[in-house]
Amino acid sequence: MIIRIGLGSCGIAAGGLEVWDAIQKVLDEQAMDIQMKKTGCAGMCHYEPLMDVLHDGRQYSYVNLNPAAAAEIVSSLGEGHLPENKYLLSIKDIDKDIDSDLFSGQVRIALRNCGRIDPEAIEDYIDSGGYQSLRRVLLDMTAAECLEEIKTSGLRGRGGAGFPTWFKWKATRDAIDDIKYVVCNADEGDPGAFMDRSLLEGDPHSIIEGLAIAGYAIGAGQGIIYVRAEYPLAVKRLELAIEQARQKSYLGNNIFGSDFSFDLQIKKGAGAFVCGEETALLASLQGERGMPHLKPPFPSEHGYWGHPTSINNVETLANIPWIIQNGGQAFAAVGSDQSKGTKVFALAGKIKYGGLVEVPMGMPLRDIIYDLGGGIRGDGAFKAVQLGGPSGGCIPASLLDTPVDYESITSTGAIMGSGGMVVMDESSCMVDLARFFLDFTQKESCGKCVQCRLGTKRMLEILERICAGQGRKGDIERLESIALHVKESSLCGLGQSAPNPVLTTLKYFRDEYEAHIYEQTCPAHQCKALIHYTIDPEKCKGCGLCARACPVECISGERKKPFVIDQSRCTRCGTCVDICPDKWNAVQVD
Amino acid sequence: MTCICQDEHSMEQHFFQDDVDLSLLHEILVRNRSEAGNLITILQETQDLYGYLPLSALRYIADKLDMKRSKVYGVATFYTQFRLQPVGKHLILLCQGTACHVNGADRIKTALCDELKIHIGETTDDGMFTLMEAACLGCCSLAPVMMINGQAYGPLTPDGARKVIRSLNTEQEQREGVET
Numbered sequence: 066m067i068i069r070i071g072l073g074s075c076g077i078a079a080g081g082l083e084v085w086d087a088i089q090k091v092l093d094e095q096a097m098d099i100q101m102k103k104t105g106c107a108g109m110c111h112y113e114p115l116m117d118v119l120h121d122g123r124q125y126s127y128v129n130l131n132p133a134a135a136a137e138i139v140s141s142l143g144e145g146h147l148p149e150n151k152y153l154l155s156i157k158d159i160d161k162d163i164d165s166d167l168f169s170g171q172v173r174i175a176l177r178n179c180g181r182i183d184p185e186a187i188e189d190y191i192d193s194g195g196y197q198s199l200r201r202v203l204l205d206m207t208a209a210e211c212l213e214e215i216k217t218s219g220l221r222g223r224g225g226a227g228f229p230t231w232f233k234w235k236a237t238r239d240a241i242d243d244i245k246y247v248v249c250n251a252d253e254g255d256p257g258a259f260m261d262r263s264l265l266e267g268d269p270h271s272i273i274e275g276l277a278i279a280g281y282a283i284g285a286g287q288g289i290i291y292v293r294a295e296y297p298l299a300v301k302r303l304e305l306a307i308e309q310a311r312q313k314s315y316l317g318n319n320i321f322g323s324d325f326s327f328d329l330q331i332k333k334g335a336g337a338f339v340c341g342e343e344t345a346l347l348a349s350l351q352g353e354r355g356m357p358h359l360k361p362p363f364p365s366e367h368g369y370w371g372h373p374t375s376i377n378n379v380e381t382l383a384n385i386p387w388i389i390q391n392g393g394q395a396f397a398a399v400g401s402d403q404s405k406g407t408k409v410f411a412l413a414g415k416i417k418y419g420g421l422v423e424v425p426m427g428m429p430l431r432d433i434i435y436d437l438g439g440g441i442r443g444d445g446a447f448k449a450v451q452l453g454g455p456s457g458g459c460i461p462a463s464l465l466d467t468p469v470d471y472e473s474i475t476s477t478g479a480i481m482g483s484g485g486m487v488v489m490d491e492s493s494c495m496v497d498l499a500r501f502f503l504d505f506t507q508k509e510s511c512g513k514c515v516q517c518r519l520g521t522k523r524m525l526e527i528l529e530r531i532c533a534g535q536g537r538k539g540d541i542e543r544l545e546s547i548a549l550h551v552k553e554s555s556l557c558g559l560g561q562s563a564p565n566p567v568l569t570t571l572k573y574f575r576d577e578y579e580a581h582i583y584e585q586t587c588p589a590h591q592c593k594a595l596i597h598y599t600i601d602p603e604k605c606k607g608c609g610l611c612a613r614a615c616p617v618e619c620i621s622g623e624r625k626k627p628f629v630i631d632q633s634r635c636t637r638c639g640t641c642v643d644i645c646p647d648k649w650n651a652v653q654v655d
Numbered sequence: 656m657t658c659i660c661q662d663e664h665s666m667e668q669h670f671f672q673d674d675v676d677l678s679l680l681h682e683i684l685v686r687n688r689s690e691a692g693n694l695i696t697i698l699q700e701t702q703d704l705y706g707y708l709p710l711s712a713l714r715y716i717a718d719k720l721d722m723k724r725s726k727v728y729g730v731a732t733f734y735t736q737f738r739l740q741p742v743g744k745h746l747i748l749l750c751q752g753t754a755c756h757v758n759g760a761d762r763i764k765t766a767l768c769d770e771l772k773i774h775i776g777e778t779t780d781d782g783m784f785t786l787m788e789a790a791c792l793g794c795c796s797l798a799p800v801m802m803i804n805g806q807a808y809g810p811l812t813p814d815g816a817r818k819v820i821r822s823l824n825t826e827q828e829q830r831e832g833v834e835t
Contacts, residue, residue, distance in 0.1 A: 352696075487754055638813075
C-alpha cells in the first residue's frame with residue numbers, strides 16, 4: 066500500500082503539509098507499514114489537499130481533506146479497509162487515469178509524471194522510464210537523427226510564440242563555435258499561469274533530461290536553467306534533482322559511457338516580466354539589467370556571452386524525453402494540422418474546477434472550459450476567456466468554438482501564450498481588465514523603447530480615466546492609435562503585444578467602453594466611480610448588520626426600519642452587499 | 656528639477672541609513688566572484704543576509720567587483736525582488752495575478768490597508784508588517800491570495816484577511832507576554 070500526498074506549492078498552500086503530518090502521526094502511533102510519497106501537482110488544484118491511496122492495483126483518491134479527516138481515513142487502513150466517505154472522489158485502476166473520468170479528454174504527455182512520482186526521488190523517475198531517452202539518443206542516435214525525430218514530431222515552442230523547436234536547435238547546431246549553451250526559460254511571469262511551476266515542482270528530472278537531449282542535439286556542453294526566484298520550491302527541487310542526476314552520472318562527463326559531457330546550473334531571476342523575452346533573459350543571465358536588444362543576431366548565433374545559445378521553455382523540454390521514447394510520429398499523431406501534440410493550460414478565474422489540464426491541440430475552448438473546467442463557478446454566465454496573459458487577449462462567448470492551436474487563437478487577436486486561461490463571468494468589467502493588464506505592462510516595460518515606455522503609460526492613463534467615469538469623446542480612437550504605434554515600434558515581444566488586451570476588448574466589447582464614456586455606467590458594476598449602492602426600503606428588515614459592518618460608518622437608521630446609505634461618504638467597498646443576508650438581498654448596485 | 660546624481664550625498668537621502676557589518680559580505684563575494692555575470696546572485700545573497708540592500712553594501716560590492724556604482728545601483732533598482740528599505744517582521748505579499756484580480760483582490764487590498772493603516776510598499780510603525788504586491792504567486796486556484804512569510808492564505812475575503820492580521824498580532828503579543 067502506498068499513500069501519495071500532493072505537495073506542490075498549491076497543495077502546501079491549501080494545507081497539504083498539515084495533512085501529511087497528521088497521517089505520519091497515525092502511521093507512527095499505529096506502527097503501520099505504509100509507504101508515504103510526496104508528489105507534485107496533479108493539476109486538480111481545486112481538490113487540494115489531496116491524497117491517493119494505492120492498494121490492490123487500484124487508486125483511491127481522497128480530496129479536500131483536512132488533517133482530522135485524513136487521520137481518520139488512514140486509521141482505518143490498518144484493517145485493510147478503505148472508507149467510502151464524502152472525501153472519496155474516485156476509485157480507478159492504476160495507470161489508466163488518462164481514460165478515467167477525471168482526466169477524460171486530456172492527454173498527458175508533458176504532465177505524464179506530475180502527481181504520480183515523488184519529484185525528490187530520482188528512483189521514481191527512473192522507474193517510470195526516466196533517462197532511457199537520454200540513453201537512447203547518446204548510444205543509438207546521431208545528433209542529426211535526434212534533430213530529425215524532433216522535426217518529425219512537429220513540436221513548437223510552448224513559451225508563447227510557437228516557433229518550431231527543431232529549427233531553433235538546428236540554427237544553434239549549425240552556428241560555428243566550440244562553446245554552445247542550452248538554456249531553459251523558467252521565468253514564468255504571466256500572472257495567471259502556473260504550468261511551468263507545476264512541472265518544475267512535480268517532475269524536475271524530465272526537464273533535466275530534456276535539456277541534456279537538447280545539449281546533445283545542438284552540441285552544447287553546458288545548460289542553464291533560468292528560474293523565477295518567486296518559485297522557491299521549484300528551485301529547491303531542481304537543485305536536488307541536479308545533484309541526484311550528477312550522482313547517477315546522468316550529468317557530468319561521458320554520460321552513459323558516450324563521449325558526450327553535459328552539466329547544468331541554476332540561475333535565479335529577480336522578478337522582471339521582460340526577462341521572459343530571450344535577449345532580455347540573456348542580459349539578465351549576464352548580470353545586467355534585463356533589457357532586450359535587436360534581433361538579429363539571434364541567440365542561436367550570438368547568445369550567452371556571445372556563444373550560440375538555444376533557449377527553450379519548460380513545457381517544451383518536458384515533451385522531449387516522451388518524443389524520443391515514443392517517436393516523433395506518435396507525438397505528431399496528437400493535435401491538429403499545424404499544431405502538434407498537447408498543450409498544458411492553467412485554468413483559473415471564475416471557473417468551477419481550477420487547475421492544470423493538458424489537452425490535444427485543436428480542442429475547442431468550449432470543451433476545455435465546460436467539460437474539463439466544469440463551467441462557470443456560481444450562478445454567473447460566461448462572458449470571456451483571457452488567453453496569453455498581459456500579451457494576450459480576451460475571447461468572447463461567440464468564439465467559444467475556436468480550437469486551441471497557434472493559428473486559430475492568433476486569428477482572434479489573442480495569442481496562445483504560455484497557457485494561462487482566465488475565465489470571466491458577467492461580473493468582470495472588460496475596461497477594468499484592460500486597465501489591469503496595462504497597469505502590469507506599464508510597470509514591467511523596461512523603458513528602452515520610447516513607444517512602449519510612454520505609450521503604455523498614456524494608454525493606462527486613458528483607461529484609468531474611463532474607469533473613473535471621466536472618459537472623453539475620442540478616448541477610444543486615441544487608444545487605438547497609440548496601441549498601433551506601440552505595437553509597431555517596440556523592439557521586443559513585451560511592447561509588441563502589450564496593446565493586445567486593449568485591442569481585443571475594444572474589438573469584442575466596444576459597447577462597454579462606450580457605456581463607460583457616454584452613459585457613465587459600468588455594465589458589470591465593477592468600476593467604483595460609476596456605481597451606487599442603495600438600500601431597498603421594501604426589502605430592508607432593519608437588522609443593522611450593514612451599519613455595523615460599514616468601515617466608513619456611512620449607513621444609518623433605526624432598528625426594524627429601513628436603513629439609508631449616505632452617498633457622499635460611501636466608498637463603494639461592497640461590504641454591505643456581502644453582509645446583507647442572501648434571503649433579503651436588500652442592498653442594490655446600479 | 657535637479658539631477659540627484661550631481662551630489663552623492665543627496666542620493667543617500669533615498670536610502671535607509673543603517674550601519675551593517677560589511678565583513679559578512681566577504682564570503683559571498685569570494686564564492687561568486689569567479690564567474691562573470693554573477694552580480695544578480697550576489698545581490699540576492701546580500702538581501703538574504705540583511706533582509707534588504709543597504710547602500711553601504713551596494714558600494715562595497717561595486718568597489719570589490721571593480722564595477723561602477725551606477726551599474727550596481729541600476730541592477731538593484733531594475734528588478735522587483737530587490738529592496739532598498741528594510742521590511743517588517745511579517746512580509747505580506749498580496750497577489751495581483753489575473754485570477755486574483757477577477758476574484759476581488761482589490762477589496763482585499765482596501766481591507767489590508769485599512770487594517771494596517773499603511774499603503775502598499777509601506778511598513779507599520781511598530782515594524783510588524785510590510786505590505787507589498789506580487790505579480791502572481793501561482794496559486795490561482797486559491798484566488799484571491801496573499802502570502803505571509805512564505806505561507807499562502809486563500810481564498811480570502813476582506814474580513815478573512817483582517818482576521819489573519821489580527822491573529823498574527825495576537826500571536827506576537829502572546830509570545831512577548833511569555834518572554835516577559
